[in-house]
Amino acid sequence: MPEELEQMLEKIRGLLASDDVAALCHFLSQAPEEDLAEVIELLEEDEQQTVLRALNPDSAGEVLTLLDEATRGEVVDDLTNQELTAMVRTLEPDDAADVLGELPPDQTEQVLSRMPTEQSRQVEDLMRYPEDTAGGLMTPVLVVVPEDATVSEAVVRIRNSGIGGDLFYLYVLDSQRHLKGVIPLRLLVTTPPDTPVGKVMLPELITIRADQDQEEVANVFRKYDLAAVPVVDDEGRLLGRITYDDAMDVADEEAEEDLLIMAGTDPRELESASAMRVVGVRASWLAACMVGTLVTVAVAAFFKGQLSLQVFAILVLFGPSIAAMSGNSGVQTSTLTILGLATGGLAGKSLRRTYLREVRVAGCLAVLFGVLAGLITWLILPLIERTGRMHPEVSPALVAWAVGGAMFLAILYATTLGILLPFALRRLGVDPALASAPLVTTLNDSSSWAIYLLLATSLLSMGL
Numbered sequence: 001m002p003e004e005l006e007q008m009l010e011k012i013r014g015l016l017a018s019d020d021v022a023a024l025c026h027f028l029s030q031a032p033e034e035d036l037a038e039v040i041e042l043l044e045e046d047e048q049q050t051v052l053r054a055l056n057p058d059s060a061g062e063v064l065t066l067l068d069e070a071t072r073g074e075v076v077d078d079l080t081n082q083e084l085t086a087m088v089r090t091l092e093p094d095d096a097a098d099v100l101g102e103l104p105p106d107q108t109e110q111v112l113s114r115m116p117t118e119q120s121r122q123v124e125d126l127m128r129y130p131e132d133t134a135g136g137l138m139t140p141v142l143v144v145v146p147e148d149a150t151v152s153e154a155v156v157r158i159r160n161s162g163i164g165g166d167l168f169y170l171y172v173l174d175s176q177r178h179l180k181g182v183i184p185l186r187l188l189v190t191t192p193p194d195t196p197v198g199k200v201m202l203p204e205l206i207t208i209r210a211d212q213d214q215e216e217v218a219n220v221f222r223k224y225d226l227a228a229v230p231v232v233d234d235e236g237r238l239l240g241r242i243t244y245d246d247a248m249d250v251a252d253e254e255a256e257e258d259l260l261i262m263a264g265t266d267p268r269e270l271e272s273a274s275a276m277r278v279v280g281v282r283a284s285w286l287a288a289c290m291v292g293t294l295v296t297v298a299v300a301a302f303f304k305g306q307l308s309l310q311v312f313a314i315l316v317l318f319g320p321s322i323a324a325m326s327g328n329s330g331v332q333t334s335t336l337t338i339l340g341l342a343t344g345g346l347a348g349k350s351l352r353r354t355y356l357r358e359v360r361v362a363g364c365l366a367v368l369f370g371v372l373a374g375l376i377t378w379l380i381l382p383l384i385e386r387t388g389r390m391h392p393e394v395s396p397a398l399v400a401w402a403v404g405g406a407m408f409l410a411i412l413y414a415t416t417l418g419i420l421l422p423f424a425l426r427r428l429g430v431d432p433a434l435a436s437a438p439l440v441t442t443l444n445d446s447s448s449w450a451i452y453l454l455l456a457t458s459l460l461s462m463g464l
Helices: 003-018 021-030 033-040 045-054 057-066 069-077 081-088 093-100 105-114 117-127 151-161 185-190 214-224 244-262 275-304 309-315 319-343 351-386 396-427 439-461
Strands: 144-146 169-173 179-184 228-232 238-243
Touching (some): 003 033, 033 057, 045 069, 057 069, 057 081, 057 093, 081 093, 081 105, 093 117, 105 117, 151 169, 169 185, 169 238, 179 185, 179 228, 214 244, 309 396, 309 439, 319 351
Parallel strands (some): 144 169
């Protein structure tokens, strides 16, 4: 933690211990809200409540939106509806919708009923959209002008809007609220006042539909490098706008979510402070991995029945190496593919191009490590033989060919799985991040063992 935050934390704890409410209120009023949110997350639950209540409603509402979901859930649980309403009514509609969306329905209704009618209507409209869509991200707070307005009239509307520093564009609408164009604020400054807005607006529109996924929203901002993007319905009517900072919050959220899934858990873990709930989240993933390991055991048990104990005992020594290499190769490929799907990069646009590129890379790696594995096995076997543990029935050539060949085939298989699985999951509407570790690793473990032992059994039957 930065030294300034440590000092702030100690100061707040000291003021809380001295029960000096006036001094606490004064100190908090001077502190940046972003720092306060970070410090509050380190306090005990009763201290969090005291600090939040010592803030003025504007600051308290902003701090509330900056807290992580688990902390916010704990804090909100202990607030009265009157206190919560005082904080939420200071927020922009999109932020208010985010906070209220985490509350029980009955509490949400009570808070909405206490808010001003227009603000309550805006928040309710936003809450109808799923939170991970453009409609759930947008704010309805914007400035619009009709097609026949002049630049001077547009400037007056901006002055009267009361919108702060996140106003970047003016939106031009027809009589049916269809979006006809946008005007960057800089053009209003450099254009004569009596100029019709239709002559200065940019008609080449980049828009987002309200039902688009938030990951697609973030990709639009990355691609076009815009400060804000209008949100429209299926008929092109303007509904709201999404700003760059909201899109980047989405990008961070999506990246965090993918990392959690790839690590074998999911975002629910961050939404709960309950240790038992976290255990439940992780256990569901680990249980699936355990099933995969039992499949590997079943594969080994099946082939044990096809081979003599002495041959099987030698072959099994090299199985973990093949499984590890195929698993790592699969994770490399799946991670690249998942990243492409998430960011709209080349690796996520075309299955065919991605596969052709990766299979060339995998082919070279498979040959390299297949040969190396075979040679290393050939060198290790004499050492085993000197210990007296090498059974005469076991052919060094068989083991070397089986290990090298299985390494080659397992890497090719893992690469194919690492490409196809993310694309297949996306087609099914499932997060492609599921295709990374531990899923790919678990699938590759059992498959690589099957490839290895099947190849060894085949070579043995051929009398190699």
